[in-house]
Amino acid sequence: MTDASSDRPATEVVALKGSNASGMRAHNERLVLSLVRGEGALAKSDIARMTGLSAQTVSVIMRQLEQDGLLVRGEPVRGRIGQPSVPMSLNPDGAFFLGLKIGRRSADLSLVDFLGRARAMRRKVYRYPTPDTVVAFVREALPEVAAAVSADGRARIGGLGVAMPFQLWSWVEFIGAPQAEMDAWRTRDIQAELAEATGLPVHVQNDATSACRAELVFGTGDRPRDFLYFYFGTFIGGGLVLNGQLHLGRTGNAAGVGPMPVPGPDGRMQRLLSVASMSALADQIEAGGESADILWEKPDHWPFRQEVLSVWIDRAAAGLAWASLSAATLIELEAVLIDGWMPASVRAELARRTHEHYHRLDLAGVGPLAIREGTIGPLARSLGAAAIPLSHRYLIDQNA
Template identity: 35%
Template sequence: MPKDEKTQSTSKVQNSLRPYNERLLINLIRTDGEMSKADLTRASGLSAQTATVIVNRLVEEGLLKAGKAVKGKVGQPSTPYSLNPEGALSIGIKVGRRSLEVASMSFDYKIVKRLVKRYDFPHLETIKRDVLSSIDALFGEMSQQQRDKVVGIGIAIPDDLSAWEATVGAPAGEMADWADADLANDVSEAFGLPVKSLNDASAACLAEIALGNSARHACFAYFYIGTFIGGGVAIGGQLFNGQHNLAGAIASLPIAATSSGVAPQLLEGASLHYLEQAANAAGLNEESFYHDDDIDAPFTAIFHEWLETAAPQIAFAAMSVQAFLDPDAIIVDSSLHPKLTFKLIDKVRTALSSHYDHRGLAQLNVSAGENGLSARAIGSGIVPFLSEFSLESSF
């Protein structure tokens, strides 16, 4: 999950951005739900005639659908318009340390079908084969009309995978091919669709922007604790990438000042990889941390031992982020079972209140993310829609 500038890649086949006013109306409806033509005229600042023409065109194309007319106290009945879930589709791919997820997504950001493959470590040729076969399988379940509505493919993938060979337990040399790999281009050439890849933590942040953030924070920092910890930054409802696509690279934050040697980074203590290592050393199945509603005493002991290291480090990083970004909130999510994520957040809050001087800072608001284990896969499916329909030029 550590970020690397070169990993942000796009295939040669490019999305064609829709006209700005079309994107504007689609985004207004995506944000506010059903809206009438009069609502859209007021919210967009467009003339009534322009808004009407655009809405009619989007309905004809199948991107919007008309609801049942509602009678008001005066005037003509008002017809609400909403996104048509079947109006456009995408494919999202999440490449993880131990699993691959490939999913189809509807225009309302709901996962339609998800395929999961598991492996011991991410071997490039195995991943490539499984990605292509999984996309083939998803297309095989679609009608021709549905296939024609797929706007693109998104890939959420940890950066610089070749550098983490020893850490993930892969045999020497087995992950070296990732250094020169271009999975986005390989997938694009296979299916003739635009493909965009981004850091998996950035993808999780996108999912939080689109389908989480219930408090509607205008600016938040996002921490995602997965195999390796990572993060993102949301400003004005958009993912902020920075000048080198490295904004939110919290994994690389030092967790101590040093005058000799090399300061350790956040990823070295606050990542779930180390929790999994401890479980494996004790002969326990690490999957319990992700899927079991209740974990028994041996798992609990290992989890709390990991918490004693991870939570203070995450709190240290939160203080640093608060000082430099001054966000409305720091949203913390993880691939752990939700109960364990909440325990982690409680421990971080305790560390923040007990061990840090907050003078000169706004009150820290540490909140729980809302997508959990599915965040990265959801974000990968959202990326292709943003490439065609977002108001933001970076996609």
């Protein structure tokens, strides 16, 4: 759930325009839910003003959404004159969604409520992912996850979103997996298999794009309308938001930032993922005689030597700074957000050093760019996966 922001420019909401035509009720319901999600609790008069819909149309829509259990009434707010206004907010139990993150080292299955809070989660750690392992995990974990809510809540589960790296078979050299087993991803229809296993509609999306969606739908604080998002997993991925809307690209892999060329520590050009990824950190840790296994198991605490972490953070930050500059010269971005499978303290230091490295570069002719932390953290991919069916059913395309 996003926080309301009193200083948010009015242009951010007026772009969402409704229609009073009777055939557009589904559109208008999505419009109302999108506004309440983005702005916080709103009264009918607020929504009428923001959308241009008539007061009668708004009243009918909100009454229906309340009857469907998607909105709940707040305490009346009395003004100096007229009837008190009644703010309406999202009902956490109004709808639930499943999010499956298929990572290169682990899989998470989460049950997420209408506000984006994880009600239950199960995790499986493996050496590398195969379709059989993932489907078996979902079959086993689904009853346990669904048991976290009542029978009525289980009836309100609206779908399963899947966040996974595309072309998993092409990464065998980086994760040490047998090519023959990883080649199964080429021919298996994981979407159909999971739909059969769960009995739910299934949506599949790139994992880093899904993490960006989690920031867009569930993130807190004031979000820019145009930003590039970096997510640290085993490798690094990204997402791109333009005009407040997630930009997927022609194949769904827009802002796949890992291959972006950046200068390495020796000055030679290399791919961003070579310096800014957890696999690079794991290599440095193991080169120092320590095990890197805890990286994949405990994202909230990394008990490694500070000097190893510091070297990795600095190299990653330098790479992110160059990548941010390249993106900013092509697209007029407002901000870069950095998040990942890492402790909050590491994320904060990574954002701080990226800001420092960025401002050491030649920024002539480049507009101002804010560099800051994301707000979701290690669960961004699984929460973003759950946000896919939520978006399909209840949110509106702001560019429509």
